Amino acid sequence: MSREADLPRSIRRGPLITIGCECGEQRRLHYGERWTCEKCGRTWNTRRIPLEEYAALRRTQLRYRRVPLLIAALSLACVVVFIVLGRAFAGLIVVAFALTAWSMFVHPFYKRRYREQLAKIPTWKIEPE
Numbered sequence: 526m527s528r529e530a531d532l533p534r535s536i537r538r539g540p541l542i543t544i545g546c547e548c549g550e551q552r553r554l555h556y557g558e559r560w561t562c563e564k565c566g567r568t569w570n571t572r573r574i575p576l577e578e579y580a581a582l583r584r585t586q587l588r589y590r591r592v593p594l595l596i597a598a599l600s601l602a603c604v605v606v607f608i609v610l611g612r613a614f615a616g617l618i619v620v621a622f623a624l625t626a627w628s629m630f631v632h633p634f635y636k637r638r639y640r641e642q643l644a645k646i647p648t649w650k651i652e653p654e
């Protein structure tokens with residue numbers, strides 16, 4: 526684990542990588558981790574995956590996560606503004622309306638795009654150590 530220290534934090538927290546051992550065992554690992562298969566003793570090192578390709582994948586994931594966060598922050602800001610104006614009830618109605626519109630019309634479309642992007646996750650062929 527200590528060998529992960531030289532990797533950027535963002536990479537270490539990236540999407541899990543599924544390693545399929547030649548004997549059929551599977552394990553999900555973070556980038557930078559090594560795994561010795563319990564069944565056959567082969568050792569797999571996720572660092573054999575090109576870092577730049579993995580980083581591109583991580584960037585896609587982060588880009589898609591930013592939007593819902595942004596929407597949540599905007600909704601909150603909206604409520605605060607209406608509360609400051611003394612119109613808390615009106616503010617709640619506006620936000621409730623916006624969130625409903627988001628979940629009914631935008632979110633399904635957005636989710637599909639996200640899944641399509643992640644479905645493009647490349648498969649790497651790495652050799653055991």
Ligand SMILES: [Zn+2]
Pocket residue numbers: 546547548549550562563564565566567
């Ligand atoms: Zn194995």
